[in-house]
Amino acid sequence: MLYSQKRPADKRADFRAALASGELQRFPGAFNPLSARLIEQKGFDGVYISGAVLSADLGLPDIGLTTLTEVATRAKQIARMTDLPAIVDADTGFGEAMNVARTVQEMEDAGLAGLHIEDQVNPKRCGHLDGKQVVDENTALQRVRAAVDARRDPNFLIMARTDIRAVDGLAAAVDRAKKLVDAGADAIFPEAMASLDEFAAIRAAVDVPLLANMTEFGKSELFTVQQLADVGMNLVIWPVSLLRLAMGAASRGLDELENAGRLTGLLDQMQHRADLYDLIDYEGYGRFDDSVFTFTVER
Numbered sequence: 001m002l003y004s005q006k007r008p009a010d011k012r013a014d015f016r017a018a019l020a021s022g023e024l025q026r027f028p029g030a031f032n033p034l035s036a037r038l039i040e041q042k043g044f045d046g047v048y049i050s051g052a053v054l055s056a057d058l059g060l061p062d063i064g065l066t067t068l069t070e071v072a073t074r075a076k077q078i079a080r081m082t083d084l085p086a087i088v089d090a091d092t093g094f095g096e097a098m099n100v101a102r103t104v105q106e107m108e109d110a111g112l113a114g115l116h117i118e119d120q121v122n123p124k125r126c127g128h129l130d131g132k133q134v135v136d137e138n139t140a141l142q143r144v145r146a147a148v149d150a151r152r153d154p155n156f157l158i159m160a161r162t163d164i165r166a167v168d169g170l171a172a173a174v175d176r177a178k179k180l181v182d183a184g185a186d187a188i189f190p191e192a193m194a195s196l197d198e199f200a201a202i203r204a205a206v207d208v209p210l211l212a213n214m215t216e217f218g219k220s221e222l223f224t225v226q227q228l229a230d231v232g233m234n235l236v237i238w239p240v241s242l243l244r245l246a247m248g249a250a251s252r253g254l255d256e257l258e259n260a261g262r263l264t265g266l267l268d269q270m271q272h273r274a275d276l277y278d279l280i281d282y283e284g285y286g287r288f289d290d291s292v293f294t295f296t297v298e299r
């Protein structure tokens with residue numbers, strides 16, 4: 001009922017232990033607080049909060065137009081809805097190194113378990129688009145150092161994402177991953193890897209947790225959880241998948257409404273009211289009412 005009863009510090013500690021377990025952690029992307037609750041109900045390991053989803057939700061392209069305030073506010077609404085750890089896409093950190101430091105503290109205060117900061121130039125673009133540019137090594141490392149220095153909870157995960165593979169190739173990605181770990185990154189997100197072998201190459205180069213991005217319609221083949229576990233990945237995200245599925249269903253619903261004038265033909269594809277009420281724990285609110293508002297007054 002209401003929000004997660006689990007303290008952010010405990011979510012972070014449990015998340016660190018899960019990463020250390022060697023079991024691949026599965027983090028589907030939530031597109032709103034309710035879908036975070038569904039991800040938890042379905043038994044996944046955590047919630048990913050996607051920058052592309054938050055920008056699309058505002059009807060904006062994923063080119064760095066969202067503000068720290070918008071992202072931190074929405075990330076808090078999503079993270080507090082689940083006992084699972086939630087990690088957020090912090091793009092390039094919303095400015096220079098000092099801005100990265102503020103971003104980390106805002107996301108910690110929002111109850112996140114961690115974030116990733118990428119080495120693209122500003123304005124960034126979706127990691128699966130062509131024409132990306134990355135910042136020089138010093139700037140990339142400065143962002144990570146600022147993030148690590150700024151956090152208050154040592155369990156708050158600072159993940160460094162590098163987009164350099166698309167710009168300078170795999171060898172550059174291996175080299176930058178090593179440098180980012182040396183700068184203090186707790187984990188690495190090698191963006192837009194082209195094959196399992198490329199994931200394996202990063203795996204062989206660094207000894208921190210690695211994230212695999214299984215986003216649709218991009219540059220990465222969509223490997224299975226088992227394939228990614230077999231090459232030593234520690235975390236896998238499907239960042240935009242639930243939004244894509246929801247919008248696809250909404251589009252089909254509007255077509256049905258246009259063509260049939262009602263939606264009775266799609267009822268079996270809808271989330272039933274009972275399932276929605278279960279997900280939101282209406283019963284819990286009912287118990288609360290009984291305990292607080294249903295009382296007798298002695299005369």
Ligand SMILES: C[C@](O)(C(=O)O)[C@H](CC(=O)O)C(=O)O
Nearest residue numbers: 050051052126127128215239
């Ligand atoms: C992971 C990502 O950064 C995101 O914002 O979710 C995107 C996902 C996408 O655009 O499909 C990315 O890979 O750049």
Ligand SMILES: [Mg+2]
Nearest residue numbers: 050051052089
């Ligand atoms: Mg993103």
